[in-house]
Amino acid sequence: MEPNRKPTTAAYALILITGLFGLLSSGCVTRSAPDPLSPAERLNLGVTYEQSGRLELALREYKRAERGDLRGTALAYQGNIHTTLGDLQRAESVYRAALRINPDELTALNNLAWLLAGNHQNLEEAEQLILHALSLNPEPDEPFRNTLETIRGRMEN
Numbered sequence: 001m002e003p004n005r006k007p008t009t010a011a012y013a014l015i016l017i018t019g020l021f022g023l024l025s026s027g028c029v030t031r032s033a034p035d036p037l038s039p040a041e042r043l044n045l046g047v048t049y050e051q052s053g054r055l056e057l058a059l060r061e062y063k064r065a066e067r068g069d070l071r072g073t074a075l076a077y078q079g080n081i082h083t084t085l086g087d088l089q090r091a092e093s094v095y096r097a098a099l100r101i102n103p104d105e106l107t108a109l110n111n112l113a114w115l116l117a118g119n120h121q122n123l124e125e126a127e128q129l130i131l132h133a134l135s136l137n138p139e140p141d142e143p144f145r146n147t148l149e150t151i152r153g154r155m156e157n
Contacts, residue, residue, distance in 0.1 A: 039070040046077060055081050072102030079111060091115060109133035110147055117151045126151045 037045070046061030059081045065074035075098035082091035095112035098105050109129045116126035130148045138144055 076107035
């Protein structure tokens with residue numbers, strides 16, 4: 001190239017491609033590292049954030065926990081955040097997704113039943129959900145029995 005002459009667009013592209021190829025071949029550009037926390041640790045971190053009122057951070061951690069065997073639980077916990085935030089349609093959708101993954105997910109069974117009862121809709125479905133949860137012998141079972149009593153009370157009215 002002649003002195004005092006500006007490089008062309010093609011020359012810039014060649015420099016860029018050469019530089020990227022060099023980085024890729026040298027190993028300087030890597031894939032993202034695996035998550036250092038397990039799904040259970042992500043859930044625990046989310047619970048800590050949720051208890052301190054940091055709901056957006058809790059939701060982020062619950063989403064990061066959506067791996068392996070705890071995927072249904074992570075979705076159920078996300079449903080809890082959406083319920084707290086008042087997004088009841090999203091909460092219902094997420095609880096149902098959790099139950100598609102794990103039909104025995106106690107949190108999703110109880111909280112979807114409670115949500116349906118609270119909206120006075122699908123009380124029969126709500127009763128079936130909570131009866132299924134109770135058939136799994138949760139300990140303690142008091143919150144589940146309270147949900148059942150609420151549902152049956154609304155069914156009578």
